[in-house]
Amino acid sequence: MNSKNFGVNLMITYGSNIFLGVLGVIFVPIALRKLGLEGFGVFALYTTILSAIALIDLGIGRNLSRNLATCESVDVGQNVVSLVIALYSIIVAFIVLISPIIALVVPKLVFGTIEYVDVLGVITYIAIFEYILSIPCNIYISTAVAREKFSLLATYNNISGLLKYSVMFLALFIFKDPLLLIIAVSMRKIIDIVIARLILGKIEHYNWKPVFSYVPLRVFAVQSFNYSIPQLLQTMVILSSSFSVGSTFGLVGLGVYRSAFDIANRIWFFSNGLGLVVFPRLVKLNNSNEGRQQIKRLLPMQMLLSWMLYLSIAIVVIVYGNQILPSIGISDYQIISMIKLLVLGVSLNAHANLAYEVLQSRTDFVRLNIVCVLSLVLLLGVYFAFKDHIGVLSIGWAWVISQSFYAFILDEFAQRGHWQIYLLKASLLLVTIYSLISLPSESYMALSLYAVLGFAAFCVAIKLFRRNLV
Secondary structure (H helix, E strand, O other), X not given: OOHHHHHHHHXXXXXXXXXXXXXXXXXXXXXXXXXXXXXXXXXXXXXXXXXXXXXXXXXHHHHHHHHHHHOOOHHHHHHHHHHHHHHHHHHHHHHHHHHHHHHHOHHHHHHOOOOOHHHHHHHHHHHHHHHHHHHHHHHHHHHHHHOOOHHHHHHHHHHHHHHHHHHHHHHHHHOOOHHHHHHHHHHHHHHHHHHHHHHHOOOOOOOOOOOOOHHHHHHHHHHHHHHHHHHHHHHHHHHHHHHHHHHHHHHHHHHHHHHHHHHHHXXXXXXXXXXXXXXXXXXXXXXXXXXXXXXXXXXXXXXXXXXXXXXXXXXXXXXXXXXXHHHOOOOOHHHHHHHHHHHHHHHHHHHHHHHHHHHHHOOOHHHHHHHHHHXXXXXXXXXXXXXXXXXXXXXXXXXXXXXXXXXXXXXXXXXXXXXXXXXXXXXXXXXXXXXXXXXXXXXXXXXXXXXXXXXXXXXHHHHHHHHHHO
Protein backbone atom coordinates (compact mmCIF):
# COMPACT_ATOMS: atom_id res chain seq x y z
CA MET A 1 0.00 0.00 0.00
CA ASN A 2 1.48 3.38 -0.99
CA SER A 3 1.71 6.46 1.21
CA LYS A 4 -1.23 8.16 -0.49
CA ASN A 5 -3.56 5.23 0.22
CA PHE A 6 -2.23 5.04 3.78
CA GLY A 7 -3.07 8.71 4.34
CA VAL A 8 -6.52 8.33 2.80
CA ASN A 9 -7.27 5.29 4.97
CA LEU A 10 -6.11 7.18 8.05
CA MET A 11 -8.32 10.18 7.26
CA ILE A 12 -11.33 7.93 6.59
CA THR A 13 -10.81 6.14 9.90
CA TYR A 14 -10.30 9.41 11.78
CA GLY A 15 -13.44 10.88 10.24
CA SER A 16 -15.49 7.91 11.39
CA ASN A 17 -13.95 7.98 14.87
CA ILE A 18 -14.52 11.72 15.32
CA PHE A 19 -18.19 11.29 14.40
CA LEU A 20 -18.65 8.54 17.01
CA GLY A 21 -16.54 10.43 19.54
CA VAL A 22 -18.84 13.46 19.37
CA LEU A 23 -21.86 11.22 19.98
CA GLY A 24 -20.09 9.73 23.00
CA VAL A 25 -19.38 13.15 24.49
CA ILE A 26 -23.02 14.19 24.01
CA PHE A 27 -24.25 10.99 25.67
CA VAL A 28 -22.41 11.42 28.99
CA PRO A 29 -24.04 14.63 30.33
CA ILE A 30 -27.49 13.47 29.18
CA ALA A 31 -26.99 10.09 30.87
CA LEU A 32 -25.85 11.81 34.06
CA ARG A 33 -29.02 13.93 34.13
CA LYS A 34 -31.35 11.01 33.37
CA LEU A 35 -29.68 8.31 35.50
CA GLY A 36 -27.84 10.26 38.18
CA LEU A 37 -24.36 9.34 39.38
CA GLU A 38 -25.49 6.02 40.87
CA GLY A 39 -27.40 5.00 37.75
CA PHE A 40 -24.46 5.98 35.57
CA GLY A 41 -22.30 3.91 37.90
CA VAL A 42 -24.51 0.88 37.20
CA PHE A 43 -24.12 1.43 33.44
CA ALA A 44 -20.37 1.85 33.95
CA LEU A 45 -20.30 -1.50 35.76
CA TYR A 46 -21.86 -3.12 32.71
CA THR A 47 -19.25 -1.72 30.32
CA THR A 48 -16.52 -2.74 32.76
CA ILE A 49 -17.81 -6.31 33.08
CA LEU A 50 -18.24 -6.53 29.28
CA SER A 51 -14.60 -5.46 28.84
CA ALA A 52 -13.51 -8.06 31.40
CA ILE A 53 -15.39 -10.85 29.61
CA ALA A 54 -13.95 -9.76 26.25
CA LEU A 55 -10.46 -10.48 27.62
CA ILE A 56 -11.16 -14.15 26.95
CA ASP A 57 -10.87 -13.31 23.24
CA LEU A 58 -7.11 -13.76 23.79
CA GLY A 59 -5.93 -11.70 20.82
CA ILE A 60 -7.69 -13.85 18.21
CA GLY A 61 -8.91 -10.85 16.20
CA ARG A 62 -5.46 -9.23 16.02
CA ASN A 63 -3.83 -12.54 15.06
CA LEU A 64 -6.48 -13.15 12.40
CA SER A 65 -5.71 -9.75 10.84
CA ARG A 66 -1.98 -10.51 10.93
CA ASN A 67 -2.36 -13.92 9.28
CA LEU A 68 -4.77 -12.73 6.60
CA ALA A 69 -2.53 -9.72 5.84
CA THR A 70 0.40 -12.01 5.04
CA CYS A 71 -1.36 -15.01 3.43
CA GLU A 72 -0.89 -15.36 -0.32
CA SER A 73 -3.98 -17.31 -1.39
CA VAL A 74 -7.69 -17.59 -0.65
CA ASP A 75 -7.23 -21.22 0.40
CA VAL A 76 -4.73 -20.24 3.10
CA GLY A 77 -7.11 -17.52 4.25
CA GLN A 78 -9.94 -20.06 4.42
CA ASN A 79 -7.84 -22.30 6.65
CA VAL A 80 -7.14 -19.43 9.01
CA VAL A 81 -10.81 -18.40 9.21
CA SER A 82 -11.86 -22.00 9.88
CA LEU A 83 -9.39 -22.18 12.77
CA VAL A 84 -10.74 -18.92 14.18
CA ILE A 85 -14.32 -20.19 14.01
CA ALA A 86 -13.22 -23.34 15.85
CA LEU A 87 -11.46 -21.32 18.56
CA TYR A 88 -14.45 -19.05 19.06
CA SER A 89 -16.71 -22.11 19.28
CA ILE A 90 -14.57 -23.44 22.12
CA ILE A 91 -14.58 -20.05 23.84
CA VAL A 92 -18.38 -19.72 23.61
CA ALA A 93 -18.89 -23.23 25.01
CA PHE A 94 -16.50 -22.42 27.86
CA ILE A 95 -18.21 -19.10 28.68
CA VAL A 96 -21.67 -20.67 28.68
CA LEU A 97 -20.41 -23.46 30.93
CA ILE A 98 -18.91 -21.14 33.56
CA SER A 99 -21.45 -18.29 33.20
CA PRO A 100 -23.25 -19.19 36.48
CA ILE A 101 -19.93 -18.89 38.32
CA ILE A 102 -19.14 -15.57 36.65
CA ALA A 103 -22.62 -14.17 37.30
CA LEU A 104 -22.96 -15.29 40.92
CA VAL A 105 -19.46 -15.29 42.36
CA VAL A 106 -17.43 -12.56 40.65
CA PRO A 107 -19.78 -9.59 41.27
CA LYS A 108 -20.08 -10.44 44.97
CA LEU A 109 -16.33 -10.87 45.34
CA VAL A 110 -15.54 -7.57 43.67
CA PHE A 111 -18.54 -5.43 44.60
CA GLY A 112 -19.87 -7.18 47.67
CA THR A 113 -19.86 -4.02 49.78
CA ILE A 114 -21.82 -1.69 47.50
CA GLU A 115 -25.42 -1.24 46.46
CA TYR A 116 -27.01 -2.89 43.43
CA VAL A 117 -25.04 -6.08 44.08
CA ASP A 118 -28.21 -8.13 43.43
CA VAL A 119 -28.56 -6.86 39.86
CA LEU A 120 -24.89 -7.41 39.01
CA GLY A 121 -25.55 -11.08 38.24
CA VAL A 122 -28.19 -10.08 35.68
CA ILE A 123 -25.84 -7.47 34.22
CA THR A 124 -23.10 -10.10 33.90
CA TYR A 125 -25.38 -12.48 31.98
CA ILE A 126 -26.31 -9.64 29.61
CA ALA A 127 -22.61 -8.83 29.10
CA ILE A 128 -21.90 -12.49 28.23
CA PHE A 129 -24.80 -12.41 25.76
CA GLU A 130 -23.47 -9.25 24.07
CA TYR A 131 -19.93 -10.65 23.85
CA ILE A 132 -21.15 -13.79 22.07
CA LEU A 133 -23.15 -11.68 19.62
CA SER A 134 -20.08 -9.54 18.92
CA ILE A 135 -17.97 -12.47 17.66
CA PRO A 136 -19.25 -12.49 14.02
CA CYS A 137 -18.74 -8.71 13.85
CA ASN A 138 -15.18 -9.10 15.16
CA ILE A 139 -14.35 -11.61 12.43
CA TYR A 140 -15.70 -9.33 9.71
CA ILE A 141 -13.75 -6.38 11.17
CA SER A 142 -10.49 -8.37 11.33
CA THR A 143 -10.90 -9.36 7.68
CA ALA A 144 -11.47 -5.75 6.66
CA VAL A 145 -8.37 -4.60 8.58
CA ALA A 146 -6.21 -7.32 6.99
CA ARG A 147 -7.34 -6.35 3.48
CA GLU A 148 -7.07 -2.62 4.37
CA LYS A 149 -10.66 -1.95 3.32
CA PHE A 150 -10.94 1.01 5.63
CA SER A 151 -13.60 2.88 3.65
CA LEU A 152 -15.98 -0.06 4.09
CA LEU A 153 -14.93 -0.39 7.71
CA ALA A 154 -15.61 3.31 8.33
CA THR A 155 -19.06 2.91 6.76
CA TYR A 156 -19.81 -0.02 9.03
CA ASN A 157 -18.47 1.79 12.12
CA ASN A 158 -20.59 4.87 11.37
CA ILE A 159 -23.80 2.91 10.86
CA SER A 160 -23.11 0.61 13.81
CA GLY A 161 -22.17 3.53 16.06
CA LEU A 162 -25.21 5.54 14.99
CA LEU A 163 -27.41 2.53 15.77
CA LYS A 164 -25.77 2.11 19.20
CA TYR A 165 -26.13 5.73 20.25
CA SER A 166 -29.67 5.98 18.81
CA VAL A 167 -30.69 3.02 20.96
CA MET A 168 -28.91 4.50 24.00
CA PHE A 169 -30.53 7.94 23.65
CA LEU A 170 -33.95 6.41 22.99
CA ALA A 171 -33.65 4.11 26.01
CA LEU A 172 -32.59 7.03 28.21
CA PHE A 173 -35.60 9.12 27.28
CA ILE A 174 -38.12 6.25 27.44
CA PHE A 175 -36.95 4.18 30.42
CA LYS A 176 -34.59 6.34 32.53
CA ASP A 177 -33.46 3.07 34.10
CA PRO A 178 -29.88 1.76 33.85
CA LEU A 179 -30.87 -1.92 33.62
CA LEU A 180 -33.32 -1.33 30.76
CA LEU A 181 -30.70 0.81 29.04
CA ILE A 182 -28.23 -2.07 29.29
CA ILE A 183 -30.74 -4.57 27.85
CA ALA A 184 -31.52 -2.26 24.92
CA VAL A 185 -27.82 -1.70 24.17
CA SER A 186 -27.05 -5.43 24.16
CA MET A 187 -30.04 -6.36 21.96
CA ARG A 188 -28.95 -3.96 19.23
CA LYS A 189 -26.01 -6.35 18.55
CA ILE A 190 -28.44 -8.63 16.67
CA ILE A 191 -28.98 -5.88 14.09
CA ASP A 192 -25.24 -5.16 14.17
CA ILE A 193 -24.46 -8.66 12.87
CA VAL A 194 -26.72 -8.07 9.86
CA ILE A 195 -25.07 -4.69 9.17
CA ALA A 196 -21.58 -6.23 9.38
CA ARG A 197 -22.50 -9.02 6.97
CA LEU A 198 -24.06 -6.64 4.44
CA ILE A 199 -21.14 -4.17 4.46
CA LEU A 200 -18.03 -6.18 5.37
CA GLY A 201 -19.13 -9.66 4.33
CA LYS A 202 -18.53 -8.87 0.66
CA ILE A 203 -14.78 -8.26 1.14
CA GLU A 204 -13.95 -11.96 1.05
CA HIS A 205 -16.33 -14.89 1.03
CA TYR A 206 -15.17 -17.55 3.47
CA ASN A 207 -16.92 -20.68 4.63
CA TRP A 208 -17.52 -20.28 8.35
CA LYS A 209 -17.35 -24.00 9.06
CA PRO A 210 -15.00 -24.71 12.01
CA VAL A 211 -12.04 -27.03 11.59
CA PHE A 212 -10.97 -28.72 14.84
CA SER A 213 -7.41 -29.77 14.04
CA TYR A 214 -5.31 -29.92 17.19
CA VAL A 215 -1.86 -28.85 15.95
CA PRO A 216 -2.95 -25.83 13.83
CA LEU A 217 -5.37 -24.80 16.58
CA ARG A 218 -2.63 -24.94 19.19
CA VAL A 219 -0.20 -22.95 17.01
CA PHE A 220 -2.79 -20.27 16.25
CA ALA A 221 -3.89 -20.11 19.89
CA VAL A 222 -0.29 -19.63 21.06
CA GLN A 223 0.23 -16.86 18.48
CA SER A 224 -3.00 -15.19 19.58
CA PHE A 225 -2.03 -15.50 23.24
CA ASN A 226 1.23 -13.66 22.56
CA TYR A 227 -0.73 -10.81 21.02
CA SER A 228 -3.26 -10.88 23.83
CA ILE A 229 -0.90 -10.38 26.80
CA PRO A 230 -0.10 -6.68 26.21
CA GLN A 231 -3.72 -6.09 25.16
CA LEU A 232 -4.92 -7.85 28.31
CA LEU A 233 -2.57 -5.80 30.49
CA GLN A 234 -3.71 -2.55 28.88
CA THR A 235 -7.33 -3.50 29.43
CA MET A 236 -6.49 -4.42 33.03
CA VAL A 237 -5.48 -0.79 33.59
CA ILE A 238 -9.06 0.24 32.82
CA LEU A 239 -10.70 -2.68 34.61
CA SER A 240 -8.59 -2.52 37.77
CA SER A 241 -9.13 1.23 38.09
CA SER A 242 -12.91 0.83 37.71
CA PHE A 243 -13.08 -2.10 40.13
CA SER A 244 -10.87 -0.32 42.66
CA VAL A 245 -12.89 2.90 42.59
CA GLY A 246 -16.19 1.00 42.73
CA SER A 247 -15.18 -1.12 45.68
CA THR A 248 -13.70 1.84 47.60
CA PHE A 249 -16.06 4.74 46.81
CA GLY A 250 -19.23 2.91 45.74
CA LEU A 251 -21.44 3.67 42.76
CA VAL A 252 -21.30 7.44 43.24
CA GLY A 253 -17.49 7.42 43.10
CA LEU A 254 -17.58 5.06 40.15
CA GLY A 255 -20.08 7.37 38.44
CA VAL A 256 -17.72 10.32 38.90
CA TYR A 257 -14.75 8.37 37.56
CA ARG A 258 -16.45 6.68 34.61
CA SER A 259 -18.39 9.74 33.46
CA ALA A 260 -15.09 11.64 33.34
CA PHE A 261 -13.30 8.69 31.77
CA ASP A 262 -15.95 8.24 29.08
CA ILE A 263 -15.33 11.84 27.98
CA ALA A 264 -11.54 11.76 28.29
CA ASN A 265 -11.18 8.49 26.38
CA ARG A 266 -12.58 10.10 23.20
CA ILE A 267 -8.90 10.82 22.53
CA TRP A 268 -8.48 7.10 21.90
CA PHE A 269 -10.54 7.46 18.75
CA PHE A 270 -7.44 9.07 17.22
CA SER A 271 -4.88 6.56 18.51
CA ASN A 272 -7.09 3.52 17.89
CA GLY A 273 -7.73 4.75 14.36
CA LEU A 274 -3.99 5.06 13.79
CA GLY A 275 -3.38 1.60 15.27
CA LEU A 276 -6.08 0.06 13.10
CA VAL A 277 -4.55 1.43 9.89
CA VAL A 278 -0.85 1.21 10.77
CA PHE A 279 -0.66 -2.34 12.16
CA PRO A 280 -1.10 -4.31 8.89
CA ARG A 281 1.31 -1.90 7.19
CA LEU A 282 3.93 -2.32 9.92
CA VAL A 283 3.64 -6.11 9.68
CA LYS A 284 4.43 -5.93 5.96
CA LEU A 285 7.28 -3.43 6.41
CA ASN A 286 8.93 -5.56 9.09
CA ASN A 287 9.07 -8.48 6.67
CA SER A 288 11.89 -6.79 4.70
CA ASN A 289 15.12 -4.99 5.57
CA GLU A 290 14.12 -2.03 3.40
CA GLY A 291 10.82 -1.75 5.28
CA ARG A 292 12.56 -1.88 8.65
CA GLN A 293 14.90 0.91 7.57
CA GLN A 294 11.92 3.00 6.49
CA ILE A 295 10.36 2.61 9.94
CA LYS A 296 13.67 3.55 11.58
CA ARG A 297 13.94 6.72 9.48
CA LEU A 298 10.40 7.99 10.02
CA LEU A 299 9.61 6.91 13.57
CA PRO A 300 11.56 9.56 15.59
CA MET A 301 9.82 12.42 13.77
CA GLN A 302 6.39 10.80 14.05
CA MET A 303 6.75 10.05 17.75
CA LEU A 304 7.91 13.59 18.59
CA LEU A 305 5.02 15.16 16.67
CA SER A 306 2.61 12.71 18.30
CA TRP A 307 3.87 13.61 21.78
CA MET A 308 3.47 17.32 21.10
CA LEU A 309 0.00 17.02 19.55
CA TYR A 310 -1.53 14.77 22.20
CA LEU A 311 -0.19 16.90 25.05
CA SER A 312 -1.49 19.98 23.20
CA ILE A 313 -5.01 18.53 23.43
CA ALA A 314 -4.47 17.82 27.13
CA ILE A 315 -3.21 21.27 28.10
CA VAL A 316 -6.01 23.04 26.21
CA VAL A 317 -8.62 20.97 28.08
CA ILE A 318 -6.82 21.56 31.38
CA VAL A 319 -6.57 25.33 30.93
CA TYR A 320 -10.01 25.93 29.37
CA GLY A 321 -11.92 23.01 30.90
CA ASN A 322 -13.73 25.20 33.43
CA GLN A 323 -15.24 27.17 30.52
CA ILE A 324 -15.68 24.36 27.96
CA LEU A 325 -17.16 21.53 30.04
CA PRO A 326 -20.12 23.42 31.60
CA SER A 327 -21.20 24.37 28.06
CA ILE A 328 -21.78 20.67 27.29
CA GLY A 329 -23.63 20.00 30.54
CA ILE A 330 -20.73 18.99 32.83
CA SER A 331 -20.80 21.36 35.81
CA ASP A 332 -19.84 19.14 38.76
CA TYR A 333 -16.46 20.39 40.03
CA GLN A 334 -15.22 16.91 40.94
CA ILE A 335 -16.05 15.52 37.50
CA ILE A 336 -14.35 18.48 35.80
CA SER A 337 -11.20 17.96 37.90
CA MET A 338 -11.25 14.25 37.09
CA ILE A 339 -11.63 14.95 33.36
CA LYS A 340 -8.56 17.21 33.41
CA LEU A 341 -6.45 14.51 35.05
CA LEU A 342 -7.72 11.73 32.84
CA VAL A 343 -7.32 13.71 29.62
CA LEU A 344 -3.60 13.98 30.36
CA GLY A 345 -3.29 10.31 31.34
CA VAL A 346 -5.28 9.09 28.34
CA SER A 347 -3.35 11.43 25.99
CA LEU A 348 -0.07 9.86 27.10
CA ASN A 349 -1.54 6.39 26.63
CA ALA A 350 -2.88 7.36 23.20
CA HIS A 351 0.53 8.67 22.13
CA ALA A 352 2.20 5.42 23.22
CA ASN A 353 -0.10 3.45 20.93
CA LEU A 354 2.24 4.06 17.97
CA ALA A 355 5.20 2.54 19.83
CA TYR A 356 2.88 -0.24 21.04
CA GLU A 357 1.95 -1.14 17.45
CA VAL A 358 5.61 -1.02 16.36
CA LEU A 359 6.66 -3.46 19.09
CA GLN A 360 3.72 -5.77 18.36
CA SER A 361 4.50 -5.81 14.64
CA ARG A 362 8.07 -6.84 15.55
CA THR A 363 6.65 -9.50 17.93
CA ASP A 364 8.73 -7.91 20.70
CA PHE A 365 6.31 -9.18 23.32
CA VAL A 366 8.71 -9.56 26.25
CA ARG A 367 9.63 -5.90 26.63
CA LEU A 368 6.08 -4.81 25.78
CA ASN A 369 4.63 -7.05 28.48
CA ILE A 370 7.18 -5.91 31.07
CA VAL A 371 6.30 -2.23 30.51
CA CYS A 372 2.55 -2.98 30.63
CA VAL A 373 2.92 -4.88 33.92
CA LEU A 374 5.04 -2.16 35.51
CA SER A 375 2.62 0.61 34.46
CA LEU A 376 -0.32 -1.38 35.87
CA VAL A 377 1.51 -1.91 39.18
CA LEU A 378 2.43 1.78 39.28
CA LEU A 379 -1.18 2.84 38.64
CA LEU A 380 -2.54 0.69 41.46
CA GLY A 381 0.30 1.67 43.79
CA VAL A 382 -0.30 5.41 43.32
CA TYR A 383 -4.07 4.96 43.70
CA PHE A 384 -3.90 3.03 46.97
CA ALA A 385 -1.19 5.34 48.33
CA PHE A 386 -3.29 8.49 47.83
CA LYS A 387 -6.94 7.37 47.98
CA ASP A 388 -7.25 8.20 51.68
CA HIS A 389 -5.72 11.65 51.15
CA ILE A 390 -7.35 13.03 47.96
CA GLY A 391 -10.29 10.67 47.54
CA VAL A 392 -11.53 9.53 44.16
CA LEU A 393 -9.20 11.99 42.36
CA SER A 394 -6.34 9.65 43.32
CA ILE A 395 -7.24 7.46 40.34
CA GLY A 396 -6.77 10.46 38.04
CA TRP A 397 -3.28 11.12 39.39
CA ALA A 398 -2.55 7.40 39.14
CA TRP A 399 -3.34 7.60 35.43
CA VAL A 400 -1.07 10.61 34.93
CA ILE A 401 1.93 9.11 36.73
CA SER A 402 1.66 5.55 35.37
CA GLN A 403 1.04 6.61 31.78
CA SER A 404 3.94 9.09 31.85
CA PHE A 405 6.20 6.14 32.65
CA TYR A 406 4.45 3.93 30.09
CA ALA A 407 4.78 6.43 27.24
CA PHE A 408 8.43 7.33 27.88
CA ILE A 409 9.62 3.72 28.12
CA LEU A 410 7.63 2.40 25.15
CA ASP A 411 8.99 5.20 22.96
CA GLU A 412 12.52 4.27 23.99
CA PHE A 413 11.96 0.58 23.19
CA ALA A 414 10.40 1.35 19.82
CA GLN A 415 13.12 3.76 18.72
CA ARG A 416 16.10 5.00 20.74
CA GLY A 417 16.05 8.79 20.80
CA HIS A 418 18.50 11.67 21.23
CA TRP A 419 18.94 13.58 24.49
CA GLN A 420 17.50 16.74 22.89
CA ILE A 421 14.27 14.88 22.11
CA TYR A 422 14.09 13.52 25.67
CA LEU A 423 14.56 17.04 27.04
CA LEU A 424 11.83 18.47 24.82
CA LYS A 425 9.37 15.71 25.67
CA ALA A 426 10.06 15.96 29.41
CA SER A 427 9.69 19.75 29.30
CA LEU A 428 6.35 19.54 27.48
CA LEU A 429 5.06 17.00 30.00
CA LEU A 430 6.23 18.96 33.06
CA VAL A 431 4.61 22.16 31.79
CA THR A 432 1.36 20.28 31.19
CA ILE A 433 1.44 18.81 34.72
CA TYR A 434 2.20 22.26 36.13
CA SER A 435 -0.93 23.61 34.43
CA LEU A 436 -2.90 20.98 36.41
CA ILE A 437 -1.77 22.18 39.82
CA SER A 438 -1.42 25.91 39.16
CA LEU A 439 -3.85 28.77 39.69
CA PRO A 440 -5.89 29.92 36.64
CA SER A 441 -3.60 32.92 35.99
CA GLU A 442 -0.52 30.69 36.16
CA SER A 443 -2.10 28.06 33.90
CA TYR A 444 -2.31 30.62 31.08
CA MET A 445 1.42 31.28 31.55
CA ALA A 446 1.99 27.52 31.34
CA LEU A 447 0.03 27.43 28.08
CA SER A 448 2.24 30.18 26.64
CA LEU A 449 5.38 28.32 27.67
CA TYR A 450 3.98 25.14 26.17
CA ALA A 451 3.41 26.98 22.87
CA VAL A 452 7.09 27.98 22.77
CA LEU A 453 8.27 24.45 23.57
CA GLY A 454 5.78 22.99 21.10
CA PHE A 455 7.18 25.20 18.36
CA ALA A 456 10.69 24.02 19.23
CA ALA A 457 9.51 20.39 19.07
CA PHE A 458 7.91 21.05 15.68
CA CYS A 459 11.17 22.55 14.35
CA VAL A 460 13.12 19.51 15.57
CA ALA A 461 10.59 17.21 13.88
CA ILE A 462 10.96 19.10 10.60
CA LYS A 463 14.74 18.81 10.91
CA LEU A 464 14.42 15.05 11.40
CA PHE A 465 12.12 14.82 8.38
CA ARG A 466 14.56 16.73 6.14
CA ARG A 467 17.43 14.56 7.32
CA ASN A 468 15.46 11.45 6.34
CA LEU A 469 14.92 12.81 2.82
CA VAL A 470 18.66 12.95 2.21
